[in-house]
Amino acid sequence: MKTLLSIVLFCIINFHKIIFAFVPSGRGEHNAVLVDKKLYFHGGWAAGEGYAPSQLFYLDVSKSFTILDISLMPWTNLSSISGVTCKTGATACADETTIYYIGGWHCGGLVSKFNTISLQWSEPTTSGSIPKEEIKFVHCVILENNIYIYGGYAVHKMNILDTSKLFWSTFTSSLIYSGTHFYSATLLNDSILYIGGAFHSLDGCQTNSNQELPISIYNTNDNTWRIVVGFNKIIFNFNYISLYY
Numbered sequence: 001m002k003t004l005l006s007i008v009l010f011c012i013i014n015f016h017k018i019i020f021a022f023v024p025s026g027r028g029e030h031n032a033v034l035v036d037k038k039l040y041f042h043g044g045w046a047a048g049e050g051y052a053p054s055q056l057f058y059l060d061v062s063k064s065f066t067i068l069d070i071s072l073m074p075w076t077n078l079s080s081i082s083g084v085t086c087k088t089g090a091t092a093c094a095d096e097t098t099i100y101y102i103g104g105w106h107c108g109g110l111v112s113k114f115n116t117i118s119l120q121w122s123e124p125t126t127s128g129s130i131p132k133e134e135i136k137f138v139h140c141v142i143l144e145n146n147i148y149i150y151g152g153y154a155v156h157k158m159n160i161l162d163t164s165k166l167f168w169s170t171f172t173s174s175l176i177y178s179g180t181h182f183y184s185a186t187l188l189n190d191s192i193l194y195i196g197g198a199f200h201s202l203d204g205c206q207t208n209s210n211q212e213l214p215i216s217i218y219n220t221n222d223n224t225w226r227i228v229v230g231f232n233k234i235i236f237n238f239n240y241i242s243l244y245y
């Protein structure tokens with residue numbers, strides 16, 4: 001009797017696994033954003049398929065799991081939510097509840113918005129100095145109501161989207177030591193640190209005459225740039241960042 005029960009239970013559990021488990025397929029150029037212990041994945045490109053199937057899903061990182069069997073990881077498919085559009089090579093930034101997906105190649109608008117509480121997807125219309133199609137393979141940084149996006153292919157400007165007014169403003173600049181895409185962007189206090197990146201192609205970042213890689217720092221209070229070379233101190237600060245985030 002016990003054996004029969006075990007067999008029945010085994011079948012039910014595995015049947016459940018086969019029928020209900022959502023397992024995302026492989027992809028690249030997608031976004032992954034953490035909001036309230038859920039890691040939201042959106043977009044991406046799958047070789048031979050174009051836009052990756054199942055464009056929106058999350059991994060619940062508040063639950064314990066191993067990565068030995070990805071079908072047992074706590075995934076949830078949100079792709080059936082009304083209006084979800086596809087993107088690849090876009091950038092994504094979130095406040096406490098809402099994720100903004102911007103740029104890339106897309107089948108919707110330049111800006112898409114996902115509310116993680118109401119589970120509503122929308123494609124808001126923005127105004128102001130709307131960036132052209134250059135926003136690809138870049139990083140955004142969000143600070144209060146403002147999303148900062150530097151560059152794009154060969155474009156040297158800072159685009160700022162005010163998320164409360166859905167209004168874009170632009171500051172032109174020519175960064176010497178950071179590329180216009182593939183760079184890293186890190187918020188530190190009121191400043192954004194830009195490191196590395198590429199200019200027109202995969203030509204790498206520039207170094208100064210001492211072969212150092214200076215860091216370009218954007219001050220969000222007055223929209224000015226400065227360059228920092230003092231390396232030991234910065235590396236110490238990065239350790240500080242990784243300890244606290």
Ligand SMILES: *[C@@H]1O[C@H](CO)[C@@H](O)[C@H](O)[C@H]1NC(C)=O
Nearest residue numbers: 022023024054077078079080
């Ligand atoms: C995720 O949901 C979408 C929309 O309902 C569906 O087309 C897709 O097959 C689902 N993905 C998987 C792997 O179940």
Ligand SMILES: *[C@@H]1O[C@H](CO)[C@@H](O)[C@H](O)[C@H]1NC(C)=O
Nearest residue numbers: 188189190191192193217237
């Ligand atoms: C950030 O703020 C802290 C505390 O006010 C300060 O010690 C630190 O130098 C600041 N970092 C930068 C890069 O401005």
